[in-house]
């Protein structure tokens with residue numbers, strides 16, 4: 216049983232979308248200390264919308280998002296999808312990493328010596344310390360991902376949220392990243408969106424399927440039959456040496472409104 220004080224973020228009966236368009240209905244989700252939740256679902260099913268609700272970038276039409284902040288630490292660290300990053304923005308790797316502390320910048324606008332040293336330690340951990348003065352436009356996808364991971368981690372958050380970390384094309388770092396997440400999960404909750412069921416089932420503890428609403432699955436194993444029942448169609452694709460199971464696009468005829 217989870218102690219009620221272990222709750223970090225709660226979505227209660229949340230319905231949300233854009234303009235008049237409802238994307239998610241009646242979503243209930245609690246993120247607790249030590250959770251490692253994989254978010255899966257078809258394209259356009261509402262995964263990124265769910266993430267936006269969790270990080271407070273989108274307000275629900277109805278329902279509530281409740282944050283249980285503990286201590287002085289920051290609650291959320293966020294690694295956005297690769298496509299959301301403007302690589303032309305003239306900012307160095309070091310500044311990107313430190314920008315994860317914007318709320319904690321000193322009153323004179325500078326970062327403390329200690330904050331700079333934490334930034335350097337993180338960059339060393341993921342092997343980009345030598346790139347710290349480069350502008351982000353000069354980085355490869357994988358290097359940018361590492362910089363953004365440091366940015367998400369620099370505030371030592373209680374919940375780390377990653378939106379499709381495997382789209383940054385760096386197969387060398389992918390395995391390392393997941394091992395790092397496993398370690399980080401000893402001290403922070405993790406919520407990760409992924410299309411790759413192989414990754415999800417090997418690393419996460421529980422799965423939420425998002426497709427117009429949310430179905431929470433209490434384990435990291437999910438059968439094709441269950442996915443079909445949740446209207447989350449799948450496909451096996453071969454990329455690299457290991458075949459991957461991915462979620463198919465939803466045809467309009469598959470749109471559904473039932474609560475998972």
Ligand SMILES: Nc1ncnc2c1ncn2[C@@H]1O[C@H](COP(=O)(O)OP(=O)(O)OP(=O)(O)O)[C@@H](O)[C@H]1O
Pocket residue numbers: 233236238256257258259260261262263264265
């Ligand atoms: N800013 C926006 N304004 C209007 N509609 C939006 C906006 N962002 C997303 N949508 C719509 O909301 C729906 C859900 O989008 P969302 O990005 O949450 O899906 P997703 O599951 O993350 O998809 P993908 O797997 O393709 O990333 C889609 O129909 C999308 O077109």
